[in-house]
Amino acid sequence: MDAISIIRTKRDGGxxxxxxxxxxxxAYTRGAVAHEQMAALAMAIVINGMDREEIARWTAAKIASxxxxxFSGLSRPTVDKHSTGGVGDKITLPLAPLVAAxxxxxxxxxxxxxxHTGGTLDKLESIPGWRADLDNEEMLDILxxxxxxxxxxxxxxxxxxxxxxxxxxxxxxVESIPLIAASIMSKKIAEGTDSxxxxxxxxxxxxxxxxxxxxxxxxxxxxxxxxxxxxxxALLTDMSVPLGLTAGNALEVREAVEVxxxxxxxxxxxxxxxxxxxxxxxxxxxxxxxxxALADGSAMDVWRRMISAQGGDPDAPLPTARETHTxxxxxxxxxxxxxxxxxxxxxxxxxxGRARKEDAVQAGAGVEWHARPGxxxxxxxxxxxxxxxxxxxFPRALEALENGAVTIGEPEDGVDPVRPLI
Ligand code: URA
Numbered sequence: 146m147d148a149i150s151i152i153r154t155k156r157d158g159g160x161x162x163x164x165x166x167x168x169x170x171x172a173y174t175r176g177a178v179a180h181e182q183m184a185a186l187a188m189a190i191v192i193n194g195m196d197r198e199e200i201a202r203w204t205a206a207k208i209a210s211x212x213x214x215x216f217s218g219l220s221r222p223t224v225d226k227h228s229t230g231g232v233g234d235k236i237t238l239p240l241a242p243l244v245a246a247x248x249x250x251x252x253x254x255x256x257x258x259x260x261h262t263g264g265t266l267d268k269l270e271s272i273p274g275w276r277a278d279l280d281n282e283e284m285l286d287i288l289x290x291x292x293x294x295x296x297x298x299x300x301x302x303x304x305x306x307x308x309x310x311x312x313x314x315x316x317x318x319v320e321s322i323p324l325i326a327a328s329i330m331s332k333k334i335a336e337g338t339d340s341x342x343x344x345x346x347x348x349x350x351x352x353x354x355x356x357x358x359x360x361x362x363x364x365x366x367x368x369x370x371x372x373x374x375x376x377x378x379a380l381l382t383d384m385s386v387p388l389g390l391t392a393g394n395a396l397e398v399r400e401a402v403e404v405x406x407x408x409x410x411x412x413x414x415x416x417x418x419x420x421x422x423x424x425x426x427x428x429x430x431x432x433x434x435x436x437x438a439l440a441d442g443s444a445m446d447v448w449r450r451m452i453s454a455q456g457g458d459p460d461a462p463l464p465t466a467r468e469t470h471t472x473x474x475x476x477x478x479x480x481x482x483x484x485x486x487x488x489x490x491x492x493x494x495x496x497x498g499r500a501r502k503e504d505a506v507q508a509g510a511g512v513e514w515h516a517r518p519g520x521x522x523x524x525x526x527x528x529x530x531x532x533x534x535x536x537x538x539f540p541r542a543l544e545a546l547e548n549g550a551v552t553i554g555e556p557e558d559g560v561d562p563v564r565p566l567i
Pocket of ligand 1: 229310319324325326328329
């Protein structure tokens with residue numbers, strides 16, 4: 146077996162055999178296949194795709210590259226949620242404690258942000274003292290005692306995917322439904338959850354810009370999970386508009402805590418409750434009542450215990466940025482559009498996100514918007530507030546608003562500016 150013949154097979158539109166897939170994933174993980182060879186293969190896959198059998202084998206080979214976690218000793222059923230990534234997507238923060246408060250165990254392995262989408266771990270790290278890195282024993286202990294844990298995946302989990310995703314990120318080979326599906330599902334299957342709910346985002350702020358692609362990604366991932374014995378369901382949710390009213394790290398933690406306190410923006414509450422219902426049904430707890438767990442404080446109680454168990458102080462004031470800049474509405478009318486990608490770009494350029502893996506993020510940086518599509522806005526009233534510790538970033542962040550990020554006008558007859566969320 147050799148890398149060049151495998152690259153040629155895919156370059157010429159052929160199908161990779163199970164043996165070729167097992168060999169190249171293993172050899173790349175061990176360092177026996179060079180990055181440039183794997184990059185060439187990834188590009189051939191982006192261009193020529195993979196069939197169902199190839200995707201299944203590619204996923205299985207990545208799972209086999211590392212360890213599988215085992216939650217069978219827990220008394221509760223395990224269920225996890227994965228979002229394909231969006232702007233202002235803080236849903237994991239209230240969702241994990243909420244589902245735990247309703248009786249399931251939630252082992253939530255999350256990532257850091259890259260580019261215009263935020264990362265759950267970056268958000269939680271704005272809480273003073275909170276730690277993302279736990280060993281497997283610590284993770285199991287928190288899961289057992291508290292019912293929910295949100296932490297970084299350990300180095301032993303699907304190491305082939307860790308290496309390959311880092312390579313795809315710098316070679317323009319992320320945007321491929323087979324590669325994205327296999328990447329996400331190899332980690333989730335290796336994690337060992339009993340059930341999984343996928344939140345597949347669609348719209349300008351998501352990987353999938355249109356509904357057909359999002360549906361294909363969702364059904365590919367549901368098929369992979371089901372074939373590996375993980376009860377898997379997917380929701381397709383709108384990411385043409387950012388979620389809630391904030392994008393940033395501490396800003397989003399504040400909004401998540403508002404939801405856990407029984408308030409928060411209506412769309413964040415709607416999606417949190419809808420995903421909780423799917424997770425609880427998948428976990429065999431269809432009669433659990435997530436709305437009650439938000440209203441009676443039990444979800445907040447799990448949140449506080451989860452944050453404390455990972456070294457965080459749930460009562461500590463959250464960091465705020467040193468400088469703010471207000472953008473006012475240029476005209477009076479109805480807010481017709483607020484583009485998720487552009488808002489994500491503003492938050493990123495203000496310092497909430499990173500351009501390279503090794504960059505630090507600012508805890509207080511980000512953007513708040515004071516209206517959502519469908520709301521009336523008045524000329525001169527605040528529309529967005531930009532937050533950063535480094536005000537020299539304001540001009541470049543503001544440039545991201547120059548290409549139609551915000552649309553104000555009067556809705557056409559019969560056209561609702563508010564899109565269905567789910
Ligand atoms: N998230 C992942 O984990 N992998 C991808 O390929 C894309 C998004």
